[in-house]
Amino acid sequence: MSLALGLAADIGGTNTRLALVENGRVREDTIVRYRNADYETPEAAIGAYLSETGKPRCGSAVLAIAAPISGTRIEMTNHDWILEAGSLSRLLGDARVEFLNDFEALAHSLENLNEGRLVPVQIPAQRPPANGTRVVVGAGTGFNAAALYPPRNGGQGTVGTGECGHMTLPVETARHLSLRDYLARGRGRASVERALSGSGLREVYEWHCLEAGQVPGPLAPAEIAAAARAGTDPLSVATARAWMDILGRVAGDIALVFMALGGVYLTGGVARSLQPFLSEPEFLAAFRAKGRQTGLVSAIPVYLLDDDFAALAGCAARM
Template identity: 65%
Template structure:
């Protein structure tokens, strides 16, 4: 897209982030964020952004969506929006529209992230192989992951719907929690725990186990109380949440053999960053039996950049 202007959009279950792109780079001064609930359709949100930006001419658009990408019509998993490339192209004045999974865009952004936006969670004394597979994992409204592979043909991304795999538990107590998360659902998926709603339900379960009525706290409020140490039940929920996170990313590290490192992202993950250095997270991450030494050699970082996926979209223009 050299010399031409385009639109990058990262559309999650709660927020839509947009920016203009020129010469393959996001124009940072054009970045904007909208709440999905304020618009009936993605076309309305994009049209509002374009109006605010002075109706720029966009010849192409790359839109990252929190949903499986299959064909030209996409339905979101955690929001009622649907996407049609032709309809969005018309809003953009006939632009070519490409859809990506939101974690595919995040994976493509990894080589564009400023080093200071990556905070070390867990380091390793072992040297990381250049060109080794990297993994980006995030928990927010939902949960997912993507692997970034590098070979002589360049960079390639492997995506999935990791949040909808079944949540693994290891203790009798966790089994009882799993049953609570699975109620009226048939099973408990990873996303049932590792999301904002999951943190809320883990907190509810801990309250009920203590014979307490859960307060009407949002996930952000639970995280804040856990971080401050002001509420023991919130803190217990946070520690269980990061235990599940450590276990899941350790499993994904084995699945993808992500020896190049793991990057964590997502609003809930960032809100519980304090607990990522605690034993609950690190022990669960490394506890992989005969492959414990392998997983223990994988560095983990936290991405402190809520707009990184826009750079990944720009990379695909």
């Protein structure tokens, strides 16, 4: 295989997605997804992938990681892996290794979107500005967001990232406050990620059960989402609607912070698992409820990015 090959990796708290990149584009026939729990180290997962793909020697590698990025040694936020650029470079045959925050990669993926993977949630009558800032907002194992600012003089746009999952959970009503207090128990505070994540979905479900005077059942987040979609468990349905209300409030706040007139793109495993509830009233009512800026956020396009491998394209864009 050619030395022009590169490796793209999207390393989340639960899964690692990998692909080879050739001439700046992801080779879709090489995309795989591994469970992090099946490997003791990232080197073990990447080494297994290289063996399965014929041991290609890669000239470069861009790894999107669910963690703050600083330096050449990264400790993940929601998993016990540590990634070291030198070790990974040697594994790949002395490749140039670059680390990105996973949402930085997702934001870069917005520059070359597969329109067929977009599910419309809010489409305003007026077209958004062609050079408007766009944001990607994701809820999966954790929560975060990133903005893609338009290029000033051609070339790539500029990405701004943060740690949005660790913002304080917004509260507006007495019921929101009760949920906030449940999520904050033993922790001192409730962050956005305490609700808008897989474990957060489970805790929102627990709160609904206790509010109804019932002992929470042993449902995992995926089972709660499945029961909500099927409509077989009223408490799971109530949980999904409450979760969408929170997502709408937070996504609307993020849209205002970044002035994301170009669009808001929702992603993440939990958001995708609850897709049918995006068409119910809770999400958009909360997204638009911004007082004097209700008109502004009502004019922002909102989509669900139904692509589990979008971050790989963002990695490829950086090679």
